[in-house]
Amino acid sequence: MRVNQNDLNTPVENTWCPGCGNFGILTAVKGAIADLVNEGFAELKDFVLTADIGCGSKIYDYIKINGYYGLHGRAVALAVGIKLANPELKVIAFGGDGGLLNEGIAHLVHAARYNSDITTVMHNNQVFALTTGQATATTERGFRGKSTPLGTFEEPLNPITLMIESGATFVAREFSYDVAHLKETLKAAIKHKGFSIIDVLQPCVSFHDTTEYFRKRIYRLEDEGHDPYDREAALKKAREWGYDLDPDARIPVGVFYINDEKMAYEEGWPSIRKGPFWKRKRERRWEDTIRKYVVV
Amino acid sequence: MERQILIGGEAGQGVAKAATIMGKAFVREGFYVFNYRDYPSLIKGGHNFNVLRISAEPVSSHEFDGHDVVVALDEKTVRKHAGEMKKDAVVLAPNRVNADSKLSVDTENIIRELNAPKIMENIILISAAWKYLGMPFESLEKTILEELKNNRTAVTAAKRGYEEVETGKVMGTAPEKRARYFITGSQAVAMGAIAAGIDLYIAYPMTPATPVLHYLAAVQTEYDFQVLQLENEIAVANAALGASYAGAMTMIGTSGGGFALMGEAMSLQGMSEVPLVAYLAMRNAPSTGVPTYTGQGDLKMAVNIGHGEYPKVVVAPGDPKEVFERTLEAFYLAYKYRVLSIIISDKHLAESTYTVDGFSPRVEPERFIVEDVPEDYKSYEITETGVSPRAVPGQGDAPVRATSYEHDEYGYTREEGEWAIKMNDKRFRKVRYIKEEVASLEPVNTYGNGDKVIVSWGSTKGAILDALKQLDGWRFVQVSYIEPFPAEQFLDAVEGAERIVLVENNVTGLLGDIIAEKTGMIIEEKILRYDARPFTPKYILRRL
Ligand SMILES: Cc1ncc(C[n+]2csc(CCOP(=O)(O)OP(=O)(O)O)c2C)c(N)n1
Ligand code: SF4
Numbered sequence A: 001m002r003v004n005q006n007d008l009n010t011p012v013e014n015t016w017c018p019g020c021g022n023f024g025i026l027t028a029v030k031g032a033i034a035d036l037v038n039e040g041f042a043e044l045k046d047f048v049l050t051a052d053i054g055c056g057s058k059i060y061d062y063i064k065i066n067g068y069y070g071l072h073g074r075a076v077a078l079a080v081g082i083k084l085a086n087p088e089l090k091v092i093a094f095g096g097d098g099g100l101l102n103e104g105i106a107h108l109v110h111a112a113r114y115n116s117d118i119t120t121v122m123h124n125n126q127v128f129a130l131t132t133g134q135a136t137a138t139t140e141r142g143f144r145g146k147s148t149p150l151g152t153f154e155e156p157l158n159p160i161t162l163m164i165e166s167g168a169t170f171v172a173r174e175f176s177y178d179v180a181h182l183k184e185t186l187k188a189a190i191k192h193k194g195f196s197i198i199d200v201l202q203p204c205v206s207f208h209d210t211t212e213y214f215r216k217r218i219y220r221l222e223d224e225g226h227d228p229y230d231r232e233a234a235l236k237k238a239r240e241w242g243y244d245l246d247p248d249a250r251i252p253v254g255v256f257y258i259n260d261e262k263m264a265y266e267e268g269w270p271s272i273r274k275g276p277f278w279k280r281k282r283e284r285r286w287e288d289t290i291r292k293y294v295v296v
Numbered sequence B: 001m002e003r004q005i006l007i008g009g010e011a012g013q014g015v016a017k018a019a020t021i022m023g024k025a026f027v028r029e030g031f032y033v034f035n036y037r038d039y040p041s042l043i044k045g046g047h048n049f050n051v052l053r054i055s056a057e058p059v060s061s062h063e064f065d066g067h068d069v070v071v072a073l074d075e076k077t078v079r080k081h082a083g084e085m086k087k088d089a090v091v092l093a094p095n096r097v098n099a100d101s102k103l104s105v106d107t108e109n110i111i112r113e114l115n116a117p118k119i120m121e122n123i124i125l126i127s128a129a130w131k132y133l134g135m136p137f138e139s140l141e142k143t144i145l146e147e148l149k150n151n152r153t154a155v156t157a158a159k160r161g162y163e164e165v166e167t168g169k170v171m172g173t174a175p176e177k178r179a180r181y182f183i184t185g186s187q188a189v190a191m192g193a194i195a196a197g198i199d200l201y202i203a204y205p206m207t208p209a210t211p212v213l214h215y216l217a218a219v220q221t222e223y224d225f226q227v228l229q230l231e232n233e234i235a236v237a238n239a240a241l242g243a244s245y246a247g248a249m250t251m252i253g254t255s256g257g258g259f260a261l262m263g264e265a266m267s268l269q270g271m272s273e274v275p276l277v278a279y280l281a282m283r284n285a286p287s288t289g290v291p292t293y294t295g296q297g298d299l300k301m302a303v304n305i306g307h308g309e310y311p312k313v314v315v316a317p318g319d320p321k322e323v324f325e326r327t328l329e330a331f332y333l334a335y336k337y338r339v340l341s342i343i344i345s346d347k348h349l350a351e352s353t354y355t356v357d358g359f360s361p362r363v364e365p366e367r368f369i370v371e372d373v374p375e376d377y378k379s380y381e382i383t384e385t386g387v388s389p390r391a392v393p394g395q396g397d398a399p400v401r402a403t404s405y406e407h408d409e410y411g412y413t414r415e416e417g418e419w420a421i422k423m424n425d426k427r428f429r430k431v432r433y434i435k436e437e438v439a440s441l442e443p444v445n446t447y448g449n450g451d452k453v454i455v456s457w458g459s460t461k462g463a464i465l466d467a468l469k470q471l472d473g474w475r476f477v478q479v480s481y482i483e484p485f486p487a488e489q490f491l492d493a494v495e496g497a498e499r500i501v502l503v504e505n506n507v508t509g510l511l512g513d514i515i516a517e518k519t520g521m522i523i524e525e526k527i528l529r530y531d532a533r534p535f536t537p538k539y540i541l542r543r544l
Helices: A022-038 A056-062 A075-085 A097-103 A105-114 A159-166 A179-191 A211-217 A231-238 A286-293 B015-028 B075-084 B107-114 B118-132 B137-147 B152-164 B185-196 B210-219 B233-245 B256-261 B263-272 B299-304 B320-337 B347-351 B417-439 B458-468 B487-494 B510-519 B537-543
Strands: A047-051 A066-069 A090-096 A119-124 A170-175 A196-201 A218-220 A251-258 B002-011 B032-038 B045-055 B067-072 B085-094 B102-105 B180-184 B200-203 B226-229 B250-254 B276-282 B312-315 B340-346 B353-356 B401-403 B444-447 B452-456 B474-479 B481-483 B499-504 B525-528
Touching: A022 A056, A022 A119, A022 A179, A047 A056, A047 A075, A056 A066, A056 A090, A056 A119, A066 B233, A075 A090, A075 A097, A075 A105, A075 A119, A075 B200, A075 B233, A090 A097, A097 A105, A097 A119, A097 A159, A105 A159, A105 B233, A119 A179, A159 A170, A159 A196, A159 A231, A159 A251, A170 A179, A179 A196, A179 A251, A211 A218, A231 A251, A286 B180, A286 B185, A286 B320, B002 B015, B002 B075, B002 B118, B015 B032, B015 B045, B015 B118, B015 B137, B015 B180, B015 B353, B045 B075, B067 B075, B067 B118, B075 B085, B085 B118, B102 B118, B102 B152, B107 B118, B107 B152, B118 B137, B118 B152, B137 B152, B180 B185, B180 B320, B185 B210, B185 B276, B185 B320, B185 B340, B185 B347, B200 B210, B200 B233, B210 B226, B210 B347, B233 B250, B233 B256, B233 B263, B233 B276, B250 B256, B256 B263, B256 B276, B256 B299, B263 B276, B263 B312, B263 B340, B263 B401, B276 B320, B276 B347, B299 B312, B299 B340, B299 B481, B299 B510, B312 B320, B320 B340, B320 B353, B320 B417, B340 B347, B340 B458, B347 B458, B444 B487, B452 B458, B452 B487, B452 B510, B458 B474, B458 B499, B458 B537, B474 B487, B487 B510, B499 B510, B525 B537
Parallel strands: A047 A066, A047 A090, A066 B401, A090 A119, A119 A196, A170 A196, A218 A251, B002 B067, B067 B085, B085 B102, B200 B226, B200 B250, B250 B276, B276 B340, B312 B340, B452 B474, B452 B499, B499 B525
Antiparallel strands: A170 A251, B002 B045, B032 B045, B032 B353, B180 B353, B312 B481, B444 B474
């Protein structure tokens, strides 16, 4: 059955600020899912999303597919668990830079290391938005927010190098207003077997408006002949911009790194490999289990 | 006829294994055995010991003194435990160990002659003790082969040890030789989970929950399920919820510190109503506490885990038979009612080995997933029982949704007061049905029939039952379901008591508080032990 991306709309009223970068992400995600269904990659019922807590994570309410709206920082751990229980599902985890890189960074790093076959979409507005504008791990030095009136001086974290070094096998950066490109990268990320992540630069018009800054400095990796299968080149490209908003920066977007050779986490487990647990009828008799400890 | 044997040595000398083999051999001979394990938090050196209590009658505790035989793999064992021995007791030890009343065993020579590994001293010594107690070699031999993967050298070594001493304090024969189980609380949780149909066990190592992780990991392929160790307890809890949401029968396991980290996720369980079973094995606390020793200090944490109000089940088994049966119940209730079931145990129950006559589970857990998912499926359908029919993602065309926010029946976020009320009412409507169900699961048990009553929960059961044998006019009321609290059954059980004494392995008497909260009854008299050691019958008898 063909799916139109509007079929994925929900009756929930959207509460993002007008002009918020999240709208672009929402459109791209719905488009990517509709395309993948129509292209026969998977059935709609096999898509599952998990969401963090934050503005970007409200996407849970705006897409009509299976979903688990979790806790702040834990969207990735939830997604890893879902995939372990049913490797046939296509699992996409959504979260902000605060949730993924502050509160829940351990899960992100380890899911990448496991090469869990899930896709993570980072709504990176370089700020805690839903809590009204505090600095996160990717906020530029010098940011003055309500919790940092003196300005921040900590170096921002670079999620692209972090993810490549952690073992992620598909690492990309996109700009939320470039919906067409984001959609294509999303499709590639979802199709990728192994841990994929897209760091989506998502301007927050209320607390961290970087729209103009990005528009002027973004360029596409593929336009400069980047080979995403070259790990060293990927790291080099990733280091070109360090998330400080320096005026001379050039900011690469697109796919930095792909590794198709690494085994996905779920493939390593003999029982998980057999497919969804819920379809299995267990015929274990309790007498047979406890018999292990009988002494005769 | 009762005997008590202490086996001691350094970590790495095979103390625990020797105790298991000897205990199991006695069970094979028709005796009841209780095997207490005591070890500090280190890997090599230190001082480990086991105490085996052997009896023709059911036994479920030990004493820290009154040993008939001390098997000493090192001199520290003699120094530490000589004062606890009976007057006519003997020490069985290698030549190098100095002790009074010692029966020397030339372990070094035997090891050399057989070219056996040094650790085999443990087998040589227990075999000598076996002979001293007048036990026939065959049952020991069979047990050694079972426990040491058919190691014939170990049998030869044992035979040599057996020949080293004369028979002394003869144990005699048990009234009846029959098949019984020799099992720890940890093994019973693991087997209970398998019997319940577990698909995934997810954990992060923490004593004393770790043995369950190890047992389940060892048999995961045999029973076709998976054991996963994730990056931390927060990941464990959240991934487990994800897995259960996606249809896997899932259990997590940890001790107090790990469970504290899981608190927020347990609260997510409460809101999202995704079934989950948690095994909580207490150590002495707070904080890191005395990590390899026992305590019952986490009862209120279990009852109150996670922020906000949501229904849950807390079940507190008292011995491995109950652990096995209650684990099945925990799965059954969690999946049927979409709640969190916590199985609360402790180091003493988890790591002591008990002799069990048999098991009689009361329930048969299942996935409790709907047959067909209707087109207009509502993940949080408001029903009379409060339980919304459970579907899993990928099952039907309708989306299956779970959420940490307050929500409507479809699982969409709702902040209106009206929805908060509807959904809170729905969630708490389950409690009545869970209570009814719990009432049929013997939530309160009474042993003996005196007018004076001991009230307790969990692993104290063993020592209390053994103390009861020496008491006149006392009965023991054991509370096994803490949440929902079986107030009626409890009040019936203590009715007419002329004296009530609360026994708990903690500082303040946590069950006492819960009883006061749930029934209004205040138990003034308390026997509380919080030296990180378990109760023994004498400890209780002296204080009654
Ligand atoms: C454990 C916990 N701590 C704090 C919060 C409060 N909180 C809600 S959203 C949020 C930050 C969100 O920032 P981010 O993840 O970057 O998402 P954004 O709102 O910017 O999209 C915080 C701290 C919470 N919900 N849970
Ligand atoms: S606060 Fe920022 S991130 Fe949140 S909705 Fe508004 S613009 Fe978007």
